[in-house]
Amino acid sequence: MTFVGSSRLLPTAPRNARGQALDIIRQKIITLELAPGSQLSENELAGQLGLSRTPVRESLILLAEEQLVSVVPQVGTLVSPIVEAEIATSQFVRESLELAALSEAVYMVDAAQLAGLNALIAEQRVADERDDTELFFALDEQFHFALMNISQHGSAWRTVSQAKAHLDRARRLSLSLTQQMSTLIDQHQSIVDAVARGDSGAATDALRRHLRKVFDDIALIRAARPELFAPATPTRRR
Amino acid sequence: MTFVGSSRLLPTAPRNARGQALDIIRQKIITLELAPGSQLSENELAGQLGLSRTPVRESLILLAEEQLVSVVPQVGTLVSPIVEAEIATSQFVRESLELAALSEAVYMVDAAQLAGLNALIAEQRVADERDDTELFFALDEQFHFALMNISQHGSAWRTVSQAKAHLDRARRLSLSLTQQMSTLIDQHQSIVDAVARGDSGAATDALRRHLRKVFDDIALIRAARPELFAPATPTRRR
């Protein structure tokens, strides 16, 4: 597993044990390697990661704040099930913030930033050709961050990224992500083109269409396989 | 100090030591009882609160994630200075989310919700007459939460509340909060009136004006006393 494009903003690797544990566990939850509803154990995770309970426990507390796990005292820690309401909230947060940032960004973008965005799109085309969804997810994260960074509100990315994590996790339920990559990349291009033209309305429209597509794809998954959402009974470990 | 209207949504008191420590420390930071830039110590806080270092440390980790403190390994934990960029980001997040939620809320509000909002405004008038700023802060928090809760996005309040915490802390630098309460309450009334009329544009305009006033007040403080923002040297404890 590569941690390129992890949610942690600074690419500098987390030098302490807690940072390592947080990144690894978080990534495993988002990629569904740790199934929604499954039970975790501080002790077991500590053993697997070769750490003591302390940094693992601190990571789980942070993940609970992010709503990715829920800790029940004296009972256990559960990977949060994928709940429609949570997805809708994440979509609302992400959409509101990205759109508001982009509407300002149109008036302050420079040539270097546009070139950077186009370069990311080119890399995404490569990822598409290789059917490398992991690479695409990482580049997608970079693209949306770069877009938001044009305005002065790049430091709000932390908030957006947390919302995006819930949406990405739900997206991974889809079996055929590879078929949608080219559409998503085209939408990326439409956004950048509108920004380059200085057309604020077209840019926000294009971004809204893009984000709504992601959300609608999740709705399609839910329609096809409702059992994947909000599993009623938590999965016990043994 | 009363914890009515603390940031924790559920009024159910935190039953474990970490929850207590988190609420107390957080409140002391927001109310400036713990000065921006001042140094904290896990040991010292644990002693003051009558707890061990563990729950205190876990609280500080959560506060660091919220950007209210910054932890420097082997050096110390500092209460975050009030930095203009951080304020601007918080304003951006709060404004974007509250406005987006309100624009939807106008079409789904019912009579009971309007009555609840007006009741909160009435309470705020009382707080104004008594010059009780602490009560007003609590009621203000309740009002904005109730407003956001009309739409289906009440669960995004957690995010808004974290941004609002930074703005509230900066607001407390102002010496004359009592003189502004009546204006703020009038603006609350304008928002509710517009929502009651079903006038989406007027409602969002009124809310934007309201939130911008809060932001502009902070800018005035900064203009008058720039030394309160981003203190260059951290305050050592002895």
Added chain:
DNA sequence: ATACAAGTACTGCCATACAAGTACGCAAGT
């Protein structure tokens, strides 16, 4: 008086031990 270096007293980080509480299985009694 100044520069420098060793000492010392802190810091947060991590590991570990113990405490409190819950869930489940199994056995005894009805």
Added chain:
DNA sequence: ACTTGCGTACTTGTATGGCAGTACTTGTAT
């Protein structure tokens, strides 16, 4: 067969000790 009660094996919560690294202090030499 079913219910009930207890024991056991887990769970997270909290306390504490030791470690490594930083900053300030103090003594010494220049």
